[in-house]
Amino acid sequence: QVQLVESGGGLVQAGGSLRLSCAASGRTFSRYPMGWFRQAPGKEREFVAAISWTGGSTAYADSVKGRFTISRDNAKNTVYLQMNSLKPEDTAVYSCAASPLLGVPTTGRNFNYWGQGTQVTVSS
Numbered sequence: 001q002v003q004l005v006e007s008g009g010g011l012v013q014a015g016g017s018l019r020l021s022c023a024a025s026g027r028t029f030s031r032y033p034m035g036w037f038r039q040a041p042g043k044e045r046e047f048v049a050a051i052s053w054t055g056g057s058t059a060y061a062d063s064v065k066g067r068f069t070i071s072r073d074n075a076k077n078t079v080y081l082q083m084n085s086l087k088p089e090d091t092a093v094y095s096c097a098a099s100p101l102l103g104v105p106t107t108g109r110n111f112n113y114w115g116q117g118t119q120v121t122v123s124s
Contacts, residue, residue, distance in 0.1 A: 002026040002098045002113040009094060009118030012086055016122070020081040022096030022115060030074035033099045035111055036081045038092035038120075048094070049081060050104045059104045064090075086122045093117040 008020040022034070035050035049070040050059045058070055067086075072079040079096060095118075097111035105111065 002029065002032065004096050004098065004113060004115035006094065006096055006115045006118040009120045011121045011123065014086060014088055014122055014124050016086050017082070017084045018086065018120060020083065020094055020096075020118060020120070022079045022081075024077045024079070024098065029077040029098075032113075033101060033103065033105055034070075034072060034079040035097045035099065035105065036070060036079075036094060037097060037108060037111075038090075038094045039117075040089075040092040043092075045095075045108055047106050047108065050099075050106050051079065052104050053102075057104045059106050083120070086120075088122045088124045090120060091122050092120060094120050 003025045005023050033052050036048040037045050039045040051070045055072050067084050069082040096115045098113040099105045099111045
């Protein structure tokens with residue numbers, strides 16, 4: 001079992017930055033590929049970014065490529081999402097997730113542990 005707790009969300013103006021953190025506890029965190037997903041009101045959950053268990057491989061949604069960076073610190077059992085040049089359309093609840101698969105999964109159904117999420121609101 002893996003428990004995930006996100007933090008770092010908040011209200012920011014367009015063009016600003018936020019860094020989300022996801023602290024993990026439970027089973028060996030370092031063996032799990034990790035991902036970030038988001039869900040805006042009235043919309044389906046969508047993939048944002050993912051990282052392999054070593055941190056050597058990453059994947060991003062086209063909508064955030066070049067603006068967001070995912071990273072992890074296995075010594076601290078934490079994965080991060082640095083979000084720069086934020087836009088109002090980035091407003092959503094952001095959740096981190098852990099996958100039992102290898103590589104860099106990008107589909108929600110391939111992740112079986114989820115955090116509660118943290119709200120990110122970008123004002124125009």
